[in-house]
Amino acid sequence: MNPETRNLVAAICLSMAVLIGYQMLFGKVPEEQINTNKENSKVTETNNESSIDLPKEETEELFVEKKKKTFKKVPRVKILNKELIGSISLIGARIDDLTLVNYRKTLDPESDQIRFLKKINGEQPFFAQFGWSSPDDVQVPNGNTVWESSGNLISPDRSITLRWTNDQGIKFLKKISIDENFMIKVEQKVVNSTSNKIKLYPYGLIRRSGEPETTDFFVLHEGPLGVFDGSLTEKSYSDLKESGKRGLTFKPEKLGGWIGITDKYWMAALIPDQSQKSKFTYRYINSNTSHQTDFLGQLSVIAPNSEQVITSRVFSGAKKLNLLDSYENDLKIEHFDLAIDFGWFYFLTKPFFYALSWANNLLGNFGLAILAITVIVKLVFFPLANKSYKSMARMRLLTPQLQQLRERFGNDRQKMNQEMMALYKREKVNPAAGCLPILVQIPVFFALYKVLFVSIEMRQAPFFGWIKDLSVADPTSIFNLFGLLPYSTSFLPDFLNLGVWPLLMGATMVLQQKLNPKPPDPVQAKIFAWMPVAFTFLLATFPAGLVIYWTWNNLLSIAQQWVIMNRMKKQESK
Numbered sequence: 001m002n003p004e005t006r007n008l009v010a011a012i013c014l015s016m017a018v019l020i021g022y023q024m025l026f027g028k029v030p031e032e033q034i035n036t037n038k039e040n041s042k043v044t045e046t047n048n049e050s051s052i053d054l055p056k057e058e059t060e061e062l063f064v065e066k067k068k069k070t071f072k073k074v075p076r077v078k079i080l081n082k083e084l085i086g087s088i089s090l091i092g093a094r095i096d097d098l099t100l101v102n103y104r105k106t107l108d109p110e111s112d113q114i115r116f117l118k119k120i121n122g123e124q125p126f127f128a129q130f131g132w133s134s135p136d137d138v139q140v141p142n143g144n145t146v147w148e149s150s151g152n153l154i155s156p157d158r159s160i161t162l163r164w165t166n167d168q169g170i171k172f173l174k175k176i177s178i179d180e181n182f183m184i185k186v187e188q189k190v191v192n193s194t195s196n197k198i199k200l201y202p203y204g205l206i207r208r209s210g211e212p213e214t215t216d217f218f219v220l221h222e223g224p225l226g227v228f229d230g231s232l233t234e235k236s237y238s239d240l241k242e243s244g245k246r247g248l249t250f251k252p253e254k255l256g257g258w259i260g261i262t263d264k265y266w267m268a269a270l271i272p273d274q275s276q277k278s279k280f281t282y283r284y285i286n287s288n289t290s291h292q293t294d295f296l297g298q299l300s301v302i303a304p305n306s307e308q309v310i311t312s313r314v315f316s317g318a319k320k321l322n323l324l325d326s327y328e329n330d331l332k333i334e335h336f337d338l339a340i341d342f343g344w345f346y347f348l349t350k351p352f353f354y355a356l357s358w359a360n361n362l363l364g365n366f367g368l369a370i371l372a373i374t375v376i377v378k379l380v381f382f383p384l385a386n387k388s389y390k391s392m393a394r395m396r397l398l399t400p401q402l403q404q405l406r407e408r409f410g411n412d413r414q415k416m417n418q419e420m421m422a423l424y425k426r427e428k429v430n431p432a433a434g435c436l437p438i439l440v441q442i443p444v445f446f447a448l449y450k451v452l453f454v455s456i457e458m459r460q461a462p463f464f465g466w467i468k469d470l471s472v473a474d475p476t477s478i479f480n481l482f483g484l485l486p487y488s489t490s491f492l493p494d495f496l497n498l499g500v501w502p503l504l505m506g507a508t509m510v511l512q513q514k515l516n517p518k519p520p521d522p523v524q525a526k527i528f529a530w531m532p533v534a535f536t537f538l539l540a541t542f543p544a545g546l547v548i549y550w551t552w553n554n555l556l557s558i559a560q561q562w563v564i565m566n567r568m569k570k571q572e573s574k
Contacts, residue, residue: 052201052296053133054203054294054296055140055142058142058143058203059292074146075152076090077090077153077154077160077176078153078154079097079098079153079155080153081156081178081179081181082181083102084098084101084178084182086099086117088176089119089120090146090147091144091147092141092142092145093145093147093176094127094128094129094143095127095128095129095184095316096118096120096125096126096128097117098117098316099113099115100115100266100318101113103265103318103459114266116266116268116316116317123210124212125207125208125209125290126206126207126208126268127206127207128206128270128314129204129205130174130186130202130203130312131203131204132190132200132201132203133201133296134201135199138166138168138200139166140166140200145164146164147162147163147164147174148163149161149162150162154184155178156178156179159176159178160175160176168194169193169194170190170191170193170198171189171190171191171193172190172191173188173189174186175187175189181323182315182318182323183315183327183331184313184315185312185313186313186314187310187311188312189307189309190300190307190308192302192304192305192307195305196304198301199299199301200299200302201296201297201299201300202272202273202296202300202310202312203294203295203297204270205270205292205294205295206259206260206261206268206269206293206294206314207290207291207292208290208291208292209288209290210290211289212263212291214263214264219341219343219450219453221234221262223261223262223291224237224261224282224293225259225260225262225339226257226258226260226293227257227258227335227338228250228254228257228280229253229257232335235282237291240282240284243284246283247282247292248281248283249279250279251279252277252280254277255274256272256274256276256278256332256334257272257274257280257334258270258334258336259294259295260293260315260339262319264454265319265456265459266319267317268314268315268316269314269339270294270295271314271331272295273310274332274333274334277298278296278297279296280293281296313331315327318456319339319340320456320457321337324336324339324340337350340454340455342454343446343450345447348443348444348447349446349447349450352444352447352451353457355373355376356369356370356373357457365462365464366457366458366463366470367462367463367464367545370448370470374549374552374553374556377444378556378560382560385560386560401423402423405419445550448545448549449542452470452471452545452546453543458470458543461545463544463548466500467501469544470545470548471544471545472543472544473494473497473540474499474501474540474544475499477489477498478499494540495537495541498536499540499544501544501547501548502539502547505535505536505547505550505551505554506532506535507532509531509532511554512554513532515561515562515565
């Protein structure tokens with residue numbers, strides 16, 4: 001194989017390998033990216049060696065049956081803001097009923113709103129709870145405690161205070177408030193009116209019952225996650241099952257941190273007092289197949305006739321990047337933006353998202369934003385691409401001479417390669433330069449892919465015509481003439497449902513190939529001829545926004561390459 005075709009084959013093979021295998025191998029943000037010296041990290045993962053833990057009923061679900069029997073007899077406190085509607089149960093002060101009012105399951109405006117946190121007496125309960133754990137014999141509130149409320153509504157301009165007093169005369173209070181978005185603040189106060197000092201540990205937990213539905217896609221993490229000592233730690237639901245009864249515990253050396261459970265677009269996360277150290281644990285509760293993430297705060301020693309206040313928060317809602325960034329900055333929550341799985345190219349993906357958001361604000365359409373950002377990227381890399389296309393054009397002009405060398409030295413490959421290298425040097429042509437546009441395009445491709453796949457801002461974002469959601473594949477199919485025939489093609493594998501945009505992308509690849517030097521080897525020529533077909537089927541399953549980007553990028557490249565080639569032909573003819 002001669003050098004120019006060898007390099008081109010290598011570039012295409014590399015592109016395919018990266019395209020298919022990259023996310024499978026490197027789809028997650030490595031911990032080293034946030035904490036480069038992993039070996040020196042002070043976080044320990046162990047079988048919870050501490051003797052202090054959450055109360056037994058919070059780790060073994062002893063209260064469930066009783067709770068289900070008494071649930072309807074106990075009033076609830078309503079939660080309402082511009083993003084959420086729901087309620088808090090006065091049994092256990094459990095935050096277990098939240099619906100995301102601005103998000104629906106499908107594009108149908110009449111479809112159900114996203115119900116995120118779910119009541120204990122429903123299917124697959126999902127809730128957050130805060131409380132105290134005592135190393136001594138102090139009676140503390142638990143999942144069965146019935147609280148008294150100062151009001152019946154929690155809103156951005158209205159908070160409530162829950163009260164409960166134990167048999168020892170110790171008062172426990174919870175002031176609960178909510179902002180305009182998805183953050184609920186819980187201020188836990190203990191008033192010790194006894195003559196003895198008491199010791200308490202604050203805790204918070206998120207529990208999700210049953211086996212949650214996931215997208216089951218290898219490029220995306222869904223399940224338990226947290227940031228401890230500045231490092232992102234992700235665990236699967238199966239990891240929790242394998243961890244045993246005591247779970248997986250992390251004891252950071254640094255202050256702060258957070259822990260939660262994430263879906264593709266939604267997350268419930270606990271944020272303890274960021275000025276204190278906490279112990280974080282992932283658990284699996286066998287009694288009702290529940291997955292739990294929790295924290296245990298620092299010891300509070302409350303003197304006689306004194307009080308103590310601990311502030312914690314729970315985020316429960318949509319993972320909007322701007323919002324996560326604002327919480328990170330305002331509340332000093334370290335790496336809260338890593339709740340969005342931007343993957344290995346985090347350093348590129350996040351700026352790419354902001355660029356798209358900026359363009360969308362200007363143009364009013366994320367599809368147009370993709371087209372605009374593609375033009376900007378092409379301009380940034382114009383010098384490199386221009387040099388590459390010039391080299392490819394010169395290679396095309398050298399094709400007759402190269403063919404003559406092959407005919408002269410066909411039986412002596414060493415001599416032929418020497419003469420070809422001499423020709424390249426004499427004509428100042430780099431045969432590998434044609435690979436550069438492909439290689440430059442790869443990181444941009446993956447950055448856009450991640451943005452489209454994981455960003456909730458892209459969810460159900462329309463383009464024009466039949467593209468109503470840029471984050472999913474083109475809904476049309478060639479096998480029912482793009483909807484003209486009255487039957488569905490959903491029974492076919494996804495890669496066979498070739499829509500309009502994948503076919504357009506394939507056509508642009510063919511046109512671009514026509515402008516490139518044709519490999520002299522017939523076998524190689526056939527391989528390259530089939531590349532557009534392979535990519536067409538491959539990208540048929542990808543988000544429509546990504547296919548639109550690839551098609552538009554190809555068209556810009558074709559225009560640029562055509563202008564350069566024609567200019568060089570005119571120069572050669574003079």
